[in-house]
Amino acid sequence: MDRELVLAAYERAWVAQDEEDIREALTTCWTETSTYVSPITDSVRGVDALTSLILDFPVMFPDAAMQLLGPSNAHHDVACCSWRLTSTARIRTQGRDYGMALDGVDFIQFDDDGMISTITAFFNVDRAANEAAVDPLTPRRLHGGTVRSGYGGRVIDLDSADPESDLAYESG
DSSP: OOHHHHHHHHHHHHHOOSHHHHHHHHTTTEEEEEEEEOTTSOOEEHHHHHHHHHHHHHHHSTTOEEEEOSOOEEETTEEEEEEEEEOSSOOEETTEEOTTEEEEEEEEEEOTTSSEEEEEEEESHHHHHHHHTSOTTHHHHHTTOOOEEEETTEEEETTOSOGGGOEEEEOO
16 A cells, blocks of 8 residues: 555644545554554554544643644655644643643554554654754663664664665675
8 A cells, every 4th residue: 555645644644624535544544463663652543543642632632623734654564744733722741831732753664564653752852852952862872881772683873984884784
């Protein structure tokens, strides 16, 4: 399945106004084993649970409106997209006041059929990085660690000066 179409269906679910439209959108991108988790939710599994969560957002945040902030960024079996939640009331959760708008990022994993298997949402990722004014990888570098990235059983040393030694190990 085309991942851009899957992501578009997921976005349609979040902007839909009624349960039937939400379910219709989700059935083209979400499975009964797909999961969603965010800082304000437990893990939500399946079409019914995500439909309920989407329907609850206007209750938690009056006149809630979700919008994507640009195109998604996808490669292999993962993607991420930035979004904004707006409300006519202040968005207050977990002891923080976000004002009338909350920016976030969804990290998305696709299954072998191209459907969404997992979404993990984070709030104010850019703001947190800007407030810290530090490269998030700096602490590992300062303490003698290397920065590594894993995919498909391989771990790649991103700090290596030798391009031939980038492959730290490969699992069997």
